[in-house]
Amino acid sequence: MYWNRKIECMPREELKELQFTRLKTLVDNLYSNNRFYHDKMKAAGVLPGDLTRMEDISKLPFMHKQDLRDNYPAGMFTVPATDMVRYHVSSGTTGKPTLVGYTKNDLDYWTEALARSLTSIGITADDTMQVSYGYGLFTGGLGLHYGAERVGATVLPSGTGSTERQLELMIDLGVTAIACTPSYMIHMIDVADRIGVDFRRDTKLRRAVLGAEPWTEGMRQRIESRAGIQAYDIYGTSEMAGPMFTECEERKGIHVSGDLAYVEIIDPETGESLGPGQKGEMVVTMLTKEAMPLIRYRIRDLTTLMDEECECGRTSPRIERISGRSDDMLIIRGINVFPSQIEYTLMRIPEVGDQYMILVDREGALDTLTIQVEIRNEAFSDRVEDMISLKRRIESEIKKYLNIGANVELKDQGSLPRFEGKAKRVVDRRIMT
Amino acid sequence: MSEIITQLSIFVNNEPGRLAAIASTLRECDVSMKAFSLAESVEFGILRAIVQNPEQAYEKLRSKGIVMKKTEVIGIRLPDRPGAIFETANVLGGAGINIEYGYAYTGDNGPMMFLRVDDPRAAVEALGASGVKTLKESEI
Ligand SMILES: [Zn+2]
Numbered sequence: 001m002y003w004n005r006k007i008e009c010m011p012r013e014e015l016k017e018l019q020f021t022r023l024k025t026l027v028d029n030l031y032s033n034n035r036f037y038h039d040k041m042k043a044a045g046v047l048p049g050d051l052t053r054m055e056d057i058s059k060l061p062f063m064h065k066q067d068l069r070d071n072y073p074a075g076m077f078t079v080p081a082t083d084m085v086r087y088h089v090s091s092g093t094t095g096k097p098t099l100v101g102y103t104k105n106d107l108d109y110w111t112e113a114l115a116r117s118l119t120s121i122g123i124t125a126d127d128t129m130q131v132s133y134g135y136g137l138f139t140g141g142l143g144l145h146y147g148a149e150r151v152g153a154t155v156l157p158s159g160t161g162s163t164e165r166q167l168e169l170m171i172d173l174g175v176t177a178i179a180c181t182p183s184y185m186i187h188m189i190d191v192a193d194r195i196g197v198d199f200r201r202d203t204k205l206r207r208a209v210l211g212a213e214p215w216t217e218g219m220r221q222r223i224e225s226r227a228g229i230q231a232y233d234i235y236g237t238s239e240m241a242g243p244m245f246t247e248c249e250e251r252k253g254i255h256v257s258g259d260l261a262y263v264e265i266i267d268p269e270t271g272e273s274l275g276p277g278q279k280g281e282m283v284v285t286m287l288t289k290e291a292m293p294l295i296r297y298r299i300r301d302l303t304t305l306m307d308e309e310c311e312c313g314r315t316s317p318r319i320e321r322i323s324g325r326s327d328d329m330l331i332i333r334g335i336n337v338f339p340s341q342i343e344y345t346l347m348r349i350p351e352v353g354d355q356y357m358i359l360v361d362r363e364g365a366l367d368t369l370t371i372q373v374e375i376r377n378e379a380f381s382d383r384v385e386d387m388i389s390l391k392r393r394i395e396s397e398i399k400k401y402l403n404i405g406a407n408v409e410l411k412d413q414g415s416l417p418r419f420e421g422k423a424k425r426v427v428d429r430r431i432m433t
Numbered sequence: 434m435s436e437i438i439t440q441l442s443i444f445v446n447n448e449p450g451r452l453a454a455i456a457s458t459l460r461e462c463d464v465s466m467k468a469f470s471l472a473e474s475v476e477f478g479i480l481r482a483i484v485q486n487p488e489q490a491y492e493k494l495r496s497k498g499i500v501m502k503k504t505e506v507i508g509i510r511l512p513d514r515p516g517a518i519f520e521t522a523n524v525l526g527g528a529g530i531n532i533e534y535g536y537a538y539t540g541d542n543g544p545m546m547f548l549r550v551d552d553p554r555a556a557v558e559a560l561g562a563s564g565v566k567t568l569k570e571s572e573i
Contacts, residue, residue, distance in 0.1 A: 194497075194498060196496075375444065377495070380442075380502055381502075382481070382502060382504045383533065384472050384473075384479060387444075387474070387477060387479070391476070409476050409477075410444075412444050412445065412446050412498075412499065413498040413499070415451070
């Protein structure tokens with residue numbers, strides 16, 4: 001089922017023409033009317049006339065998160081305040097927050113993207129969707145809310161928190177789909193276990209749309225087998241609008257609607273374009289945004305472009321599950337480590353529970369990596385030696401996959417932090433100089 | 434085989450306050466410990482406890498998310514004379530039964546010892562045959 005068949009299944013050549021027309025209009029307009037883009041293009045020695053085909057996009061300069069911060073609050077906006085209809089704000093861990101503005105059309109395209117995505121995973125007017133993303137400044141709640149409403153689903157805007165009450169409502173209202181972070185989904189399943197709610201028996205939940213933080217295939221399998229549902233990956237950052245794009249029912253990569261966004265993958269070191277199938281940093285150009293255009297924005301998420309057309313009939317390019325943000329990369333004793341690689345390794349070990357924490361410290365001149373995992377009750381042995389050998393086994397798996405020594409600490413259930421919004425599983429306590 | 438005693442083995446993180454938190458959960462669930470020992474490694478401990486109504490206590494504590502299991506142990510009364518522990522070990526050794534761990538405890542009914550062995554049923558039999566009486570749960 002398609003939401004917008006004409007666009008979603010548009011032949012590639014036609015799509016490319018549409019993309020180029022939109023890019024050209026956008027760049028012409030920005031060069032003539034916006035100080036920031038004008039200066040940026042000038043400095044890079046590129047004029048609107050230099051764009052003669054889609055591939056020429058690589059002549060344009062990159063935009064960085066720092067540009068948004070430096071021009072906070074309104075310096076990146078390209079429409080008068082009267083055309084602005086909403087703001088969202090994401091708090092950065094360092095420095096100023098990132099402010100995103102939307103015109104009426106911006107909201108409309110965002111909602112359109114979500115309507116396509118939700119339809120592609122089988123969510124229809126017959127569904128009741130619980131939106132358990134944070135509402136407010138964060139884009140997740142309101143984004144999914146309007147997206148689900150547009151496909152005609154009934155929305156339960158529950159937001160985060162009050163998990164027991166959320167489960168009660170899920171049961172009472174016959175909720176069939178949920179949108180939240182993967183870590184909140186796990187938390188909900190844990191709470192359900194504790195209060196004796198069985199997702200399969202007591203709820204009608206069938207689908208979960210999970211995102212706003214990187215998660216792994218192993219985590220998906222655990223969520224699906226524990227709750228008896230299908231879990232789909234959703235992607236999008238606040239700079240792009242918010243969560244927008246999901247996998248389709250094939251679940252082989254995330255479809256990025258080509259009429260709305262153009263994705264390039266580059267080598268993060270050199271900035272050179274990488275071909276399909278090569279993993280690198282994602283660079284996004286939003287082709288329809290009005291209030292805050294993004295041109296070749298370095299989003300700092302790492303993925304691979306899949307160029308071949310999908311079985312589902314959609315012609316839009318796909319990206320692979322985000323394997324991490326380049327900002328999240330930890331350098332420990334000179335070795336690059338992504339938290340998602342650690343999650344990947346942990347989730348393959350059945351004795352390990354679904355909660356973990358990654359702690360990085362520095363002792364003297366040496367970085368230390370500590371991984372705390374909650375153990376499953378079934379994995380507990382009364383013999384100290386057995387528990388020590390479990391710990392050693394987890395350590396050797398980490399060593400095998402990441403080539404780094406880690407100290408694994410076994411923890412009892414409920415002793416590690418739970419996250420209702422975006423998980424913060426990494427604590428880097430090194431003092432950076 | 435009422436002479437097999439059900440011990441609760443509880444996983445405890447070795448961090449400040451964790452044991453106290455477990456103790457307070459035990460209290461909350463009305464679980465009273467008759468005897469216990471704590472086996473520790475650097476990072477975690479295993480609390481081994483003999484409690485009133487172990488089956489019921491297990492269900493209650495599990496529902497609180499405590500990582501635990503039921504373990505079969507045997508209990509013996511320690512006579513107040515030297516060499517008693519040695520004799521017990523000797524009987525078990527002679528019967529080819531391995532002792533994984535044990536702990537002594539002095540309760541209202543005098544000193545007693547709990548042993549985790551690889552074959553508790555055989556242990557009860559071997560000890561019985563050599564005149565050492567193993568304890569029933571009601572005798573603790
Ligand atoms: Zn598809």
